[in-house]
Amino acid sequence: MTPDNLPAVAGGPPLRSSPLAYGRHVLTDRDVDAVVVALRSGTLTGGLDVASFEAALEARCDVPHAVAVSSGTAALDLAVASLGIGAGDEVVTTPVTFVSTASAIVRSGAVPVFADVGDDRCLDPGAAARAVTSRTRALITVDYSGLPADVEALRAALPRPLPVIADAAHSLGASLGGRPVGSLADITTLSFHPVKQITTGEGGACLTADPALADRIRRLRNHGMTSSAEERGGMQWRYDVTCLGSNHRLTAFQAALGRSQLDRLVEVLARRRQLADRYDSMLRDIPGVGLPPRPPGRQSAWHLYAIEVAAEAFGCDRDTVIDALRAEGIEATLHYPAVHLLSLYRSRGYGPGTAPRAEALCSRLVTLPLHPAMSESDQDDVVVALARIQRWAATAPALR
Ligand SMILES: Cc1ncc(COP(=O)(O)O)c(C=O)c1O
Known part of the structure; x- marks a missing residue:
């Protein structure tokens, strides 16, 4: 069939008998084996599989701290919360994104301020700078379609230094000036939904070079508790709760799948x-x-x-x-x-x-x-x- 045929919408025969999806995961036997090993390890959540996945993400993204969480949306919520953003604050972001980016700001109690995009379809540094007010606490860029936003240009345009969160749900493995996504912003968030570069079914991660932010995100992932379940062995049974968190943990078998997928x-x-x-x-x-x-x-x-x-x-x-x-x-x-x-x-x-x-x-x-x-x-x-x-x-x- 050639371009000259009548399209199906005008009564011609459809080109395809089976639908072609816009995105789809690939699972190998090795991925399945990795999940089975994790399921049989005796640890279903947290533990070595999560730590190993986080270490692999840190190495791949050239960033000191990766915190694996239950979704890309959870990663955004925790990134915003870790910066102490809440009622009365504003966060500048792009409207060319999945609703999750803006809704994370709204859920925190802050107000999203939408600035325009540039030719790269990402947040335009000049427009973002003009959107900054005395209430602005941070910016969230989005690496639309997998192209990294120019975080350096954005920082340079701002009237004062502000933390930049990069929503990199689309861009694991991308780079800017040879630097991998994950090493560019103050906090980078990833998603491992099935249509992404790698999947854990549902899952996500926060990446940061700041140990204090990483520590806060780890606590927020686990109800604000000062220790995780695996840290509370033997005589170490006491814990405190220092901030309002929730359960945003990734299971061990999801982490094993992510680790295996990351190898490819x-x-x-x-x-x-x-x-x-x-x-x-x-x-x-x-x-x-x-x-x-x-x-x-x-x-x-x-x-x-x-x-x-x-x-x-x-x-x-x-x-x-x-x-x-x-x-x-x-x-x-x-x-x-x-x-x-x-x-x-x-x-x-x-x-x-x-x-x-x-x-x-x-x-x-x-x-x-x-x-x-x-x-x-x-x-x-x-x-x-x-x-x-x-x-x-x-x-x-x-x-x-
Ligand atoms: C730009 C962007 N941000 C955040 C998310 C949320 O990720 P998740 O579906 O893992 O919660 C997505 C999901 O597709 C996304 O495309």
Whole structure:
């Protein structure tokens, strides 16, 4: 089938008989064996498996402290709490993110202040600096799609020094100026949800070079207690509670899976990069398709491959493109609707015009399938489908 065929949305036969997901985990026999060994070790939560996973993350991300937690969302909550942020404070962040980033600020009692993004689709240093007020306590950048935000440029633009949290849910394994994600911000948060570079089912981590912050995050992960269950052996049974924490622990078998997955990170990143490069070369001639940014000095971890659809040049709007790709069996999707325009945030007083570049970007983005389990032939289907939809859209007056 060629781009000249009628797309499924216009009555043609769908390109695919089985749907192609936008993201998917890969599990090997070695991963499964690692989980089984952990399950049989006698320790189901905490213990050596968690410590070993944390040590492997520290080595990989070139950071002294990694604290494994139950999700990327928990990692954000603990990062914000560890800085003592709460009611009356403001935290500057980007609206081009999953709602989790902003909601962590709201849950702390602080107010998210949405600043605009730059050409790299990450928080723009100038816009972030202009959003800083006397109440600002921190910034949360987001490494959108796997491209690391330029934390140094952000720090340099700020009117006064402020802690920077990097939400690196998309960017484990990425680097900026040769420095790995995890070593750039004051606290970096990771997610190990199944569509990410590595998975523990659900899981996440906080990374930091600051031992006091790491200690606080460890306590907050475990109800604010001064010792963990494994530390309370023998005569060491007493403990105190020094801050309001909760249970954000990762199980031992999840950590064993994460440790095993981390061993394959280099391979996974290489495959993601190869597919992203191949998309670039195959999509660049389709009218109205904007390719992901590739700023010099930054190596993306390619969590997402998100194109921008320019409706005029393409022939139809972004929503129609996603619907038409889905009709072909290609599960294209949107990352993300601008957070400040979601109903929850509108009900809290945010609205259009807050971050015009982000709002325009979020109306054009389409995430195409990208994951290590997909083949070149899967990828060819995506490109043929998009080309077919564009040809049809360009000649279908009803769409314009
Ligand atoms: C940018 C971003 N931040 C935070 C999260 C939350 O991670 P989790 O799903 O592990 O809670 C996600 C999840 O996809 C995300 O994409």
